[in-house]
Amino acid sequence: MSFAPSLYLVTDTAQCGDRGVPAVVRAAVAGGVDAVQVRAKHGSDRDRLALVVAVRDVLAGTGVPLLVNDAVDVALIAGVDGVHLGQSDLPAEDVRRIAPDLLIGLSVSGVEQARRVDPAVVDHLGVGPVRDTATKPDAAAALGADGVRAVVAASPVPCVAIGGIHPDNLDSLRDTGITGFCVVSEICGAADPERAARELLASWRRA
Amino acid sequence: MSFAPSLYLVTDTAQCGDRGVPAVVRAAVAGGVDAVQVRAKHGSDRDRLALVVAVRDVLAGTGVPLLVNDAVDVALIAGVDGVHLGQSDLPAEDVRRIAPDLLIGLSVSGVEQARRVDPAVVDHLGVGPVRDTATKPDAAAALGADGVRAVVAASPVPCVAIGGIHPDNLDSLRDTGITGFCVVSEICGAADPERAARELLASWRRA
Numbered sequence: 437m438s439f440a441p442s443l444y445l446v447t448d449t450a451q452c453g454d455r456g457v458p459a460v461v462r463a464a465v466a467g468g469v470d471a472v473q474v475r476a477k478h479g480s481d482r483d484r485l486a487l488v489v490a491v492r493d494v495l496a497g498t499g500v501p502l503l504v505n506d507a508v509d510v511a512l513i514a515g516v517d518g519v520h521l522g523q524s525d526l527p528a529e530d531v532r533r534i535a536p537d538l539l540i541g542l543s544v545s546g547v548e549q550a551r552r553v554d555p556a557v558v559d560h561l562g563v564g565p566v567r568d569t570a571t572k573p574d575a576a577a578a579l580g581a582d583g584v585r586a587v588v589a590a591s592p593v594p595c596v597a598i599g600g601i602h603p604d605n606l607d608s609l610r611d612t613g614i615t616g617f618c619v620v621s622e623i624c625g626a627a628d629p630e631r632a633a634r635e636l637l638a639s640w641r642r643a
Numbered sequence: 644m645s646f647a648p649s650l651y652l653v654t655d656t657a658q659c660g661d662r663g664v665p666a667v668v669r670a671a672v673a674g675g676v677d678a679v680q681v682r683a684k685h686g687s688d689r690d691r692l693a694l695v696v697a698v699r700d701v702l703a704g705t706g707v708p709l710l711v712n713d714a715v716d717v718a719l720i721a722g723v724d725g726v727h728l729g730q731s732d733l734p735a736e737d738v739r740r741i742a743p744d745l746l747i748g749l750s751v752s753g754v755e756q757a758r759r760v761d762p763a764v765v766d767h768l769g770v771g772p773v774r775d776t777a778t779k780p781d782a783a784a785a786l787g788a789d790g791v792r793a794v795v796a797a798s799p800v801p802c803v804a805i806g807g808i809h810p811d812n813l814d815s816l817r818d819t820g821i822t823g824f825c826v827v828s829e830i831c832g833a834a835d836p837e838r839a840a841r842e843l844l845a846s847w848r849r850a
Contacts (some may be wrong), residue, residue, distance in 0.1 A: 508716035525688045526717070643698045
């Protein structure tokens, strides 16, 4: 399965608030989000599975792929499309062995990490952070657009940009070679997630 | 695979201290431990996998089965014998679906939970806590020996007791129907884990 989304939503349960993650995902997809990753660091594994299943059910029939952050067992049980791994998560080559059919995304924050990627194992990269962001205070140093471009050039697989992406810096990412970009706060924290998604996508396509 | 250990060690990384978990496991097995569960709630998934692999290598050739607490993906990747699930971990029936060959242990703290166990899914139960324990401050109310006996009677699969087990209350567990018992602190916190294991086992067999 190829994976080249334009607007990739990564969920933040706290930011979705009382609306709940599934409702925000539904609205975001109506606004044009074309890939979703459930990221749920807190709570029990059982709660995490329930959340992933609820989002999976919202996405059923939409054709929008669903990935799960970190929890390969949850992804396998829920029967979603893929997992997204960080550099301190389970090694991608090990995950590929137990999950031959899952899309595997990997976070990279520099050229060396991108060069080491085996395209037989990893399907796509999340490259970032583009700018410093409050969502992930432990993230690596911001790459900027030039840094993103260098990582994409070094990558053997398609890349999306992530981290600190706003309508006002989308233009700078245009010619970096990314297929699209991830957002968290810009949609999960928006009063109107559908509208936020539509505006982000319009900005991206306009430039 | 049947699973009916006498002395089942559950690891606590902090209590093992500078000796490291693998060295404590090696000593404990020399003292008679006949099943090991790696429980590692902190740290990254990658660290957890490295710990499980190190313990697996210590146990290679000993015939002592190794289970992993919670992390089914880690268990599958490391190729260990089983997983141990709590009531808020992934549901056992879902885990059985993605891991047909793993031993599955489940924690239960009362008769109703034991009655609901499907022996086609779950291989054995950890019944407890026997007494209140500092290792798991969020545990359910202590069962005492009578409570353990009632849970074992309600269970369709073999049971081990866990939680607050010391040499001085082993006798009371004798006729509860358990195959054996789990310890954490009594071995991981012991100055001489091999001797601690040997003495626990001698107490258990003596009575």
